[in-house]
Amino acid sequence: MTDHLLDLISVDDIVAARRRLSGLIRETPLRAVQLPHDPTTDVLVKCENLQPTGSFKLRGALNALLVALERGPRRGFITYSAGNHGRALAHAAQIAGVPSTVVMPATATEAKVEWTRLAGAEVVVVDPDDIVTRAHAIEDERGLGFIHPFDDRDVIAGQGTVALEILDQLGGGEIDAILVPVGGGGLLAGIARILSDRLPDTRIIGVEPEFAGDLAEGFRTGTRVAWGREQTRRTIADGLRSPQVGALPWAHISALVDDVLTVPEEGILDALRLLAVQTDTVIEPSAAVATAALLHHGDTFRGARVVSLLTGGNVDDASFAKLLGSPAPTQSTPTSSRPEEGRS
Known part of the structure; x- marks a missing residue:
């Protein structure tokens, strides 16, 4: 076992976290979503926007x-x-x-x-x-x-309980891939720890906005990198503007994750609209990023059974209505500092 693998949390840590959280959080549903122009891909979204605090x-x-x-x-x-x-x-x-x-x-x-x-x-x-x-x-x-937002063993263990819940809801069924939005990396790390052990044939894929693709760059080069806040603030996915994944999440991601994809701003908005209609819930832009990968990288997943993490819905009604009707920002027209800058 290499040194960085010694840093990983254990499956038992996540199982213990699930016992600890029992009765204190919601078991959020898996809901089917139909992709436009692609009847072959079987998509289930995990609706963590329905947690009591609106996110995972x-x-x-x-x-x-x-x-x-x-x-x-x-x-x-x-x-x-x-x-x-x-x-x-x-x-x-x-x-x-x-x-x-x-x-x-x-x-x-x-x-x-x-x-x-x-x-x-x-x-x-x-x-x-x-x-x-x-x-x-x-x-x-x-x-x-x-309590660190993501670079903490117990935080990662808690986030990993999402994967245990998904496994129960699948009832022993297999999935070809799971798509997880990435900001600081704690959610992806926890999910990867469970699924690499329990469903080793499932592809574990992180997804970032193109404007905040620090992990995608680092994943390609094998080095944890940081992007400047002026760079990451351009994305409408305000919860994914973290300039760098945490050191502990990086240890998990570099060891266990199969790929990291990026998506454009217009793809995030397209996915947000799709999810809002098909799940009949309020979605924040960060939560739509994983599903945006199914729209932007559709050929990669055609005919597959995929779970996409819908991570949160903390956006006020006026902002949500504006997002549903707004054009995507472009490279030459950065987003303003609202919605918020920085980590969620």
């Missing part, structure tokens, strides 16, 4: 918080987030009856800031370049526990 992030944040409390009492917990992880941590802290603080960038959407406050967190809004420094400063000042 609750799995990782809650598992990590509960593990920390098993080790001893805490005064509270803190993280940095542009939205989904912060809301998830706030909800997890409410479940556990402890305080939470979330440091958010000033570029975060008003809706995500408000939802995080309503979930019970103290929200500290700072310049986007200062969120990490400020979060760790408050951590030290108050003696809080820190």
Whole structure:
């Protein structure tokens, strides 16, 4: 076994996380989606937008918080987030009856800031370049526990419970591929750990926006790379603007993932519209990225049975309506800083 494989979490870690989360999160449905002009591909989407906090992030944040409390009492917990992880941590802290603080960038959407406050967190809004420094400063000042958005073993284990749930819902059936959106990489890492063990013939594929394709570049070269925020902020998939995957997710991805694809902005919007109609739910752009790969790389999956992760639906009604009717941004016309910049 190579050194980087020694860093991987175990399947038992993910099984334990599922027991820990039992009754505290929702089992989200798998729903069939029909691709336009392609009746041969059997597509199932995993609707994590239906979690109580509107995204898969609750799995990782809650598992990590509960593990920390098993080790001893805490005064509270803190993280940095542009939205989904912060809301998830706030909800997890409410479940556990402890305080939470979330440091958010000033570029975060008003809706995500408000939802995080309503979930019970103290929200500290700072310049986007200062969120990490400020979060760790408050951590030290108050003696809080820190829950990283993705570069954490217990967070990855919690995210991996998605894969266990999918396996149960498939009832022993096989799938040819699974498509997972990538920001910091924690979700892809957890899913890859389970499926590489339980369904080794399934292709595990990460998907990124072309404007935030740091992992795709690194995957090709075998080196974890970082992109500048000015580069990644151009994508409408605001939850996937992280400039680099985490070190621990990278260890899993480089060892277990089969491929990483990128998709254009117009493809993300096309997938968002398709999913909104066929699942009859609110979808945020980041959640549509995996399904966009089925539209943009259709020949790769023709005739296959595929699961696509629909990761979240935290977008306000006005923004959602605007997305459904908006043209995609182009290389020469970057997106504004709203929706939010940075990690979700």
